[in-house]
Amino acid sequence: MRPYSLDDVRATCKPKDSWWTVFLVDPVACRLTLLVANHTAVTPNGLSRFSLILGTAAAVCFAAGRLAAGAALFYLSFMVDCMDGKIARLKGTGTVFGLWVDYVGDRIRVVCCAIGLASGQYAATGELAYILLGTGVAVLDLFRYVNAPQMKRVRDAVRENWPVPGAVEAHGEEHGGVSGEVSVTRAEVSAVLQEAASLIEASAGPEGSSTAGPRRGRRPSPARRVRRMLGTYRLIGPFLARYRIRTHLVSGIEFHAAVFVVAPLLGAGALLPVVTGAGALLLLNEVYLVFRLWRFTRMPAPVLPESAAPVPHGAQRVPA
Template identity: 65%
Template sequence: MDDVHAVRKPRDSWWTVFLVDPVACRLTLLVADRTAITPNGLTGVSMALGVTAAISFALGQLAAGAALFYLSFMVDCTDGKIARLKGTGTPFGLWVDYMGDRIRVICCAAGLASGQYAVTGDVAYILLGAGVTVLDLFRYVNAPQMKRVREVVRENRAQREPAGEHLARQDPAGENRVPCDPGPAEVAAVLNEAAALIREASAQPHPGAHRVLRLYRRIGRFLGRHRVRPHLMSGIEFHAAVFVAAPLLGSWALLPVSTGAGALLLLNEIFLIYVLWLSTRTAPASPIPQRLPV
């Protein structure tokens, strides 16, 4: 089990850390020791469970759909651990895992919306399904674009600074870095970049940015001691709220819980975009045309 714990992500969502990993780690140990199943095979099992959850939602079986969605996500958490534990991960496997997540969410959103619309005739459930899908896709489209902007900011600053000065500002001791996991949380690197830029720009400070990032780093260090990312509502918690918590509470909770979770996710994305904007404000202007695709 110590080997399995060693391949967990250094930082993960609070839902995964506290409510999924305790079971997923035991499943990982069982699969790794007693079967020859591959990470892609586990991804296929996760997708099948996700589609079955969607069918359950469409038939109005909310509790069964919630249980199947949880199992699907738990198996999805296992495939990455198996890949890191056995060294069997592949670049194509990353794509399969990504697409499996999107298929599960889209199918479950459609199943939940159609099932409740069939029972109630309320068009609000159709809007709910569309809203969940749009929010999920926006988050996963936005993250790589933010990464591209961050790369341009780094390139521009490297062209403006003497050799070695840029690296010196990266806080090699790690004292001020935001502890976050890669993946959708790649934007944590944007926060680290912005923090370094603001520390450097003391002659022309942005007080609001400094206060926001300082508080964010404190929260991040506290949660980091428990392997938790400093995001109250990231995509994982959003999915858990819409497809697990709300259905288990009953049909009455679907609209308010999903709406509240969606609002929190949107606020989280706005905050990350705000920090990205701060990092571009403090970055030097590019001496050459920027290479961001339009």
């Protein structure tokens, strides 16, 4: 059997992924995956266990107040966690149990690191804010991973009531992979922004309408600001697609990177503001996804002509 090439490994990358993974993890992870695939017999489950060990070591470093070491170990843990999926897809050795191992290992790593980070800073400063911060990180992460499968169940239930195969797919993408991430299409974001601009413009009256020219010395109306956002998004959308970056730029992966890599590297003084800001952005992302799901469930099923309507099993269509 020929050795695997770097192109073979890159072909195993997800069609869409977080910008943190695409730019800061995959360039190294793909090359390490190539070495592991060609020169070792390590299994995906073995890599998952190693990732959990590194994550536990990161939690110990955080608890001991060694923030930079903890950040480095967490980054390595996440990189190895990315490698196990690539190995499974490359060699075709993935299993259903491996999905469970990967899923549970991620949750254990995040909870342990949140506890280590909070306890270490509380021991050093005595400030209760760090305990609340660690609790908030763990709760927000667990909510995200509990909520995503439930949202997928709702979308699947709606799909069962649509008589035209593929009709729902035009309105949104599936949840991605085992991680429970929710993908947002560019068309959906554009539609939501356009709808928001229309609603704001309608409620603003003559001064907020797009037909009224900008007034000197006055701030642009909310409708104009939304339309500018829409124009900016249409410019960056092709860039995101070219580099297989998911449209929602603040997901769980970016949240973990901000909390356990970026903030510790910046120092203890950056923990509270960086983690709080990252948590607020992730919460806004979750609120938007729930809003999108609400809009999705309110869409009426298309009315089909009689000739295209589905016929129950065993029944006969009566000609008109």
